[in-house]
Amino acid sequence: MRSHCYGAAMPRSADHTARRAEIADAVLALVARAGTEGVSLRSVAAEAGVSMGRVQHYFTGKDELLLHALARSHQRMETRIETRATATGGTDRDVLATILDELLGEHPETRDAIRIHAAFATREVDERARAILTDGDDEILALAVSVVRAAGSPDPDTDGYALMMLTSGLSHDVVLHGAPLDRARRTLRAALDRLAPVS
């Protein structure tokens, strides 16, 4: 290639990715606060402190806006989990314990992510949204299964799945019903100790 543009004029450019991120964050703030119903092009623009024209410029429509925001939320949560998991290190069991604990919703951003997750889950079935929502679950499930298997579980698939589902139920209770976090954490720890006792 001679150049990245052939004889065309290249006018001023903004950081496309950063702008989209700012707007998406505004969407997430709104969704975390009052579900997806409170999201409109205008409310998003107001929340982000920008004009509605800008929102329209960076997203083709409301659907893409919501989908991008969901993907962003999910990705950030995965990153946060990954970071905490690798930071603490330790055995697979320790890593699993860290991940599940993170999923309980202690961190405010995780709480928001869970709320956002739940809000999207109750919407009309969208293939792409579904894919985003369940992305990464397989890896955690596989880890849980391998941990309980290593701990000598007679039915690792079932027990690993149970750990995940228990965590899911607990996080919903904490985030959506305001259940006490310490009880959830105690409950999760007890289950983990039972299904995969420290050797």
Add this chain to the structure above:
Amino acid sequence: MRSHCYGAAMPRSADHTARRAEIADAVLALVARAGTEGVSLRSVAAEAGVSMGRVQHYFTGKDELLLHALARSHQRMETRIETRATATGGTDRDVLATILDELLGEHPETRDAIRIHAAFATREVDERARAILTDGDDEILALAVSVVRAAGSPDPDTDGYALMMLTSGLSHDVVLHGAPLDRARRTLRAALDRLAPVS
């Protein structure tokens, strides 16, 4: 009392409760299909096959409409659980097993109820809605705790709570993510066998 109305004319009367029920059912059908976002006075009227004026006549506003529908859904679910539980009878453990199994969402109406439940849970915090959503949970929790205590659990509160939360997580996975019901049922049964083995 001479009469139930003093000198006032009593015009034609409709079955107030039944009409409200019909309309509320239309709301529930809509919510189960596409979340609370698809609910409008007009869409409800269309779903119920009645005029919008009628909807307005029986409900003072959208909020009351949604709240009544939620209460109705919740109450029907409680009734269904109660019925199945008393029908099967047996020990407390059997009753608990029946209740939790019912909560997994095999019955279509239960699936809808779970979807409706989830849809409302992600909305703005409303004191009354919150109260309706969590109504009855205490009884089931108390039952679960008593069952695991009778089974000799060292920490009945935690274990009973864990059973409920596991059930909650499983039902969400089944209803909202389309997870296989039989796996969920197997998982729940395994947990129950572990925490409260058949004597």
Add this chain to the structure above:
DNA sequence: TTCGTTGCAATGCGATCGCATCGCAACACT
């Protein structure tokens, strides 16, 4: 400088929203 493209604010449009209002038929009373 000129020109062409992009970034984005502003505005308008048709649809839909929740809700208020009005009007009238149906019926229970006197």
Add this chain to the structure above:
DNA sequence: AGTGTTGCGATGCGATCGCATTGCAACGAA
């Protein structure tokens, strides 16, 4: 029969929705 109340269909209003259109300032290439 007359009368008043209720059930409820019909219609209109202002607000808000997603989206399309327009206009222009800013800036890079020629």
